[in-house]
Amino acid sequence: MSSKEDENWSLWIGSTLDTFGFKQEITSFRSHCFDEFSANVSSKSEQIYPIRFSLVGSAGEGFRHGRSDIDLLAVLINTVCLDRPMVNAHLNTLKTDYSGTAPGYTKVILINKKSHDIRHPFHFNTMYRSTEGHPYIPSSALQYIAIDLEINGPALSLESFLQSYIFSDMDFVFSFYFGGKEHLRKWAKRSRFYTWPQPTVLKEISSMEGYIVPVGDKPSDFQSLEWRICYTTAEKKLVGYLNAQEQKLYILLKMVSKTILQPVCKAITSYVVKNVVFWIAEGTAEQQCSVNCLVFLLQKSLYFIKYCLENNHLPNYMIPERNLIRAGVFGKEKQSTIDFLSELLKEGGAIIVRIPKLYQCMSYMVRSPGRAVQYGNWRDDVEKQTMKLIVQLSKNWTPFVPLEHQSSLLTAAFEGNIIAALKYLMLLVPELPNMILQGQFEEIIYLLKARLEATMLL
Structure with missing residues (x-):
């Protein structure tokens, strides 16, 4: 397909996304409203529970489409996990232990327990203790909150008040604050060829908090003791710093993943897509992110996914050592996905025909x-x-x-x-x-x- 045809596809796709709910103005408004929603819910809930809420994922970023679930990060604010903690009488204090864990994961040791409430998340017995005699915290510890809720990985699903209005389920992802700064320091200092993110953004992001969520590394022998380190609010902030065309790439690649790629390879999730977009934004010159380059950016993204599959490592953007396809793609599935991506790369902008909803909307724009x-x-x-x-x-x-x-x-x-x-x-x-x-x-x-x-x- 010629470059001119790809440019025409890019303009057509871009105007369709603008018309059907993804112009930058409306995505920013959506994200701002969900920030207000989170603040209101936190204000009410903190009067009852030591929990602060933040709407994250596609909805919180303003890029939710269709009836995808809504993710609400629930942070227990009376607890903090640190690499080098000091005991605080007013906080539950946790310490990281990276021994034997994959990058992006940690075991967690309870150094100080603030409360003896029977429903406290740290009221449990464990046979695993550190060399100092402190107990390790299993990732199942937070499931005490899950009474009458359906456990869904690290998330807890339930029908919520929002379901009546926007036709979706809400997942509560429980977590603790993580104050380790080494990952963010390395992230901010690493070499970059272009100007994204800007130095001011690097400084802002590197001072933000992280979280640990109760999910371990699947291949690990100590999966039940491991917690995943994530920078959810930092990633949300980075999405807001994508330019208009990179944001369109984000929603377009999410559609490609859900409709075209996931039936072939389930490991290419919406979270993988977000990390791919970050890598593309960082590794692309500003002049190549113009309104007529959307198909070019999409193909660059698909090629990046293909390259990562061939090399068995798709790096997390904040912690590149963490492999997002670790234990996720093997053998025939891996090779068939690589072959499928090779075929998709030949189609250029015509790949959109494989996304019925988007193609119908584009056709309506023409008619x-x-x-x-x-x-x-x-x-x-x-x-x-x-x-x-x-x-x-x-x-x-x-x-x-x-x-x-x-x-x-x-x-x-x-x-x-x-x-x-x-x-x-x-x-x-x-x-x-x-x-x-x-x-x-x-x-x-x-x-x-x-x-x-x-x-x-x-």
């Missing part, structure tokens, strides 16, 4: 450009009002408290914003007054849900 623009303006307006409503309701919602015990607060939140709620309903269902007069209440609910779904065509 009815005026109506597509009108739709785009409407959907952005609806989403902004939806997000504002969710933020408002989050001021009256507390995690882990049954909804029936919070219904009066949520009702009061609606009633306190009745004019805004009516404007919102009229935006979604302009036929509302006539339908109310005709008693078509079931039809109103149906239209409300259908039109909310219509804002998520991608």
Whole structure:
């Protein structure tokens, strides 16, 4: 495929993503609203639990598409894990032990326990102790919170109040603060060929906190004792520093991964995709990240994935020694994925035909450009009002408290914003007054849900 054709595909894809919910303005607004949501939920929950929440992953970054799950990072704020800890009477103090662990993982030793509450996460018996006699903390320790919740890896899934509004499940990922700075120091100091991230960003990110989450390295003999080190909020900040075309690459590569690559290789997850985009952003000259280079960036990303598979190492962006495909791709699956990527690289921009939802939206842009623009303006307006409503309701919602015990607060939140709620309903269902007069209440609910779904065509 010629360079001119790829440029045309790039412009077509870019304008479609802008129209159907991924222009930079709306992704930034989405992320900002979820930051407010997290702050509101944390403010309420900290009155009951020593937990602070942060919406992370695609939703928190503003790049969630379709009905993908929402990830809420739940950090136990009375606990900190350090490489060289000093005992603090007001905190549970943990110490890292990297012996025998893969890069990006650590065993955790309890140095000081603040509370003797029977439901405390450190109220357990363990046969594993350090040379100083302190107990190791198994990653299952945090599952004490999981009563009545479905355990899903390091995340705990449940139907949430948000499900009623944006049709998704919420995963609570429990974690502790991690204060080790060696990984971030090495990350900030390593050589880079181009100017991303900027020096000011490197300085900002290198001072941010990390987390340990309760999941061990699968091939390890001590998997149950290991915790994964991650820099979730730092990665979220980095996504915000991608330029408009790199952000489009992010959402496009997520679609390629989910629709095209994961049926062939499950190891190419959305988290792998995010790390690939970071490496591409760091390793690409600014002039190659223009509006007509989206297909070039996509092909560069697919080639990078192929190269990593061939070399059995796909590096984590923050901790390059950590292999994101370690124990994930073997034998025939690996070779078939490499061969498949080779075929995809020959297709250029035409790879989009393999993503039915995106291709349908692109076709609609060609058939009815005026109506597509009108739709785009409407959907952005609806989403902004939806997000504002969710933020408002989050001021009256507390995690882990049954909804029936919070219904009066949520009702009061609606009633306190009745004019805004009516404007919102009229935006979604302009036929509302006539339908109310005709008693078509079931039809109103149906239209409300259908039109909310219509804002998520991608």
